[in-house]
Every structure is written in C-alpha cells, then in structure tokens.
Amino acid sequence: MTSAHWADFQYEIYLNGLTGAVPRLPTDLTRLEELAERMLGPGPFGYVAGNAGSGSTARANRAALDRWRIVPRVLRDVHRRDLSVEVLGRPLPAPLALAPVGVLSIMHAEAETAAARAAAARDVPFILSSASSTPMERVAEAMGDAERWFQLYWPKDPDVTRSFLDRAKAAGYTALFVTLDTPMLGWRPRDLDQAYLPFLHGVGTANYYTDPAFLAGLAKPVREDPEAALRHFLGMFGDPAKSWPDLAFLREHWDGPMVLKGVLHPDDARRAADAGMDGVVVSNHGGRQVAGSVAAADALPHVVQAAGDRLTVLFDSGVRTGDDVFKALALGARAVLVGRPYAYGLGLEGQAGVDHVIRCLLAELDLVLGLAGHAGPGSVTSGDLVREFA
Ligand SMILES: Cc1cc2nc3c(=O)[nH]c(=O)nc-3n(C[C@H](O)[C@H](O)[C@H](O)COP(=O)(O)O)c2cc1C
C-alpha cells in the first residue's frame, strides 16, 4: 500500500488537463511576483516586494541558496514517502510554515483570514503577525483546529506586551515567535520614494486598536483623534532599547514554546538557548532590514552548530521552491518559513492562491526528496549537497 503523497498534485494537474484545464497560477512560484505587480497598486506591491538599501541582501539570499547543488542518490526505495516532521513538540505534515507577514489587507480584502484558512486546510501553521490587519481573536477562529502560532513585535510598553501575550494565550495560540530584527523598519528606498507606509493608510494596527492596554494610553478614542492614535502606535510598535535581560519578562509571561526570529550570529543562538528559548528562526527578514547582511543560508550552518540539541532551528529568507526547502534541511534547518510567495498568491487569488502556493511547494519538495533518494526529511544531510564552483 502506498500512502498519499504531496506529489500527487502533479498528476492532478495533468489529469485536469484532459478537459482542457491548466492551473490558474504558474507552478513556478518565482513567477507570482510579476503577476502580482500587474494586479496590485504600486504602493502595496512595492511594499511587499521591496528590500533594504539597494536590495543586496535579498540577492545574496538567493545566491547563497543557488550556490548549493543537490547530489541525487538512486535505488533507495522511495515509493513510500512521508514529509512529516516534529517542530516545537508538535507533529507537522511537512517542514513548512507560513511566515508572519503583516498588513495583508493591502494584498487582498480577506487578508489574514484567507491565509489562515488556506494553511489550516492543509495543517500547515500560519504564523500570525502582530501587525495583522485583522485582530488575533478573529484570525484564531479562522484557524479552526489547526496549530495557532503568534508573532510578537515586542511593544515598548510592558502593559501592552502583557496584554498581547494574555490575548494570544486566551485565543489559543501555543507558540510565540519574537521578532528581533525589526525594532525599527530598515531603510527601504522603494517605500520611501513613494512615501508609502501601510500604517498611514489605516492598515496593520488592528491588534493595537482593539487592545485595552494600548487604548488606555490614548487621551481620546481612536475615532476622535486618529493622528494621536497613529503616533502612539508608531512609538509603541518597536523598541530599540531592548536587550537580552529583558527576555526574562517574556519567558516569565509565556509558558508555551518561544522562538526568536531574526537570529544570524551563532553567539546570539547560544544566548537564546541560555535564556530558555526553544528555538530560533535564522532569517534576515527576507532582505528587508539590514542591507549588506549575511545571506540567511550562509548563516544557517553556523547557527545550527551553535544550537546543538538545545534549540529548534528554523529558516527563512529567499525560499521559493521545493529544492530550496531541501537545501535548508540539508544545512540543518528543521523546517522553513515562506513569506512573499504566499503573500503574492493571496493577492492574486485569495485563499485559493495561498493553497496553490502550499501545494506547489510541497509537491515539488516531495518530488525533489524522492528523486534525490530520500523518503522523508529525516535522512537529508549536508552530504546531499555540494558547493557549486564557478
Ligand atoms: C510584506 C512583508 C511583511 C512582513 N511582516 C512581518 C511581520 O509582521 N513580522 C515578522 O516577523 N516578519 C515579517 N516579515 C518577514 C517574514 O516573516 C519573513 O521573514 C520573510 O518574508 C522571509 O523572506 P521571503 O519573503 O523571501 O520568503 C514580512 C515580510 C514581508 C515581505
């Protein structure tokens, strides 16, 4: 008996073709960006596609993944494959989660709710951003029985931080992803040149404007003085004064798994473990924060080594295809997050577009694994890769 494979999507597409149907979106997910550009306004598209500085980090992310080449093995009985992995003590169907992406309503009216539904239908975790366009409680409902993960932009005010953690817990979120690479937004010329910032268009503030601790800091209700509310939000959103000892506050108020997102240096990984964290996401925020940053894939093996068996190491920044996921696994990641591809899928086709991205990515991963001689992620090692030489 063979189990169902993610790769079956490939035959589903061919069989649908017998009636003349072809997929509504390209199966090469790198093509979604050009389609999204045609459909979205220049402000929203530029915000999602944009990077820090001249874009060198985003290019380096791709180059670092491309430099590794997979060395396939043959005759290893891969007819029965299983992509499942354990992440933070939970079984996942595949080594994939949807990265926290804020302000999704600039892409599609159904925003986080549509992304959450698409992810939940495939049991893939959707990490909800603090800067979502929909309050966390409403998105939690859309997630149904699926795993609920929350990303914290650590507010300046400890009362607001406490309140976010309490609300997330009450809404059933289990794991907390604390993003540390964005206490300030990076220098993003594409947005600066258009003077485009989603918050100024009333997007991304839903969790704050529904928060009693946040609202307590306002002299007047948001409706009566929206400008003061926005200024309060901008001052609350990030806090570059935070340092390692402050993590104890979060650890004390969150009893589930806690993961630091945006770790690139092995010493920071060691500190994370010392601070009682459960994991790290090796990430440079998709190239949007530090221009000239080390490529995430180049940082990954060093962080993996520093983490040893003390931390779960996840990876993002530049993952576009199944072979990218394979390479991240080979470099030591337990699972990957994907950001822009599903945001574009959402923009193009709503929930169906996000489902398309998940299915393409996992079908391709399933095939790459099998064709490279692996029945699952567990047997993939650095020995499956060679460095391309120019
Ligand atoms: C439009 C946009 C918004 C984002 N918002 C958040 C966010 O709210 N919180 C966060 O931790 N990361 C955020 N990120 C970063 C992603 O979580 C992730 O690290 C990045 O997109 C991965 O790179 P990729 O887009 O190349 O897959 C955002 C990224 C984009 C493109």
Ligand SMILES: O=C(O)C(=O)c1ccccc1
């Ligand atoms: O744009 C981003 O990369 C990001 O992380 C963010 C920050 C604040 C609100 C929305 C997204």
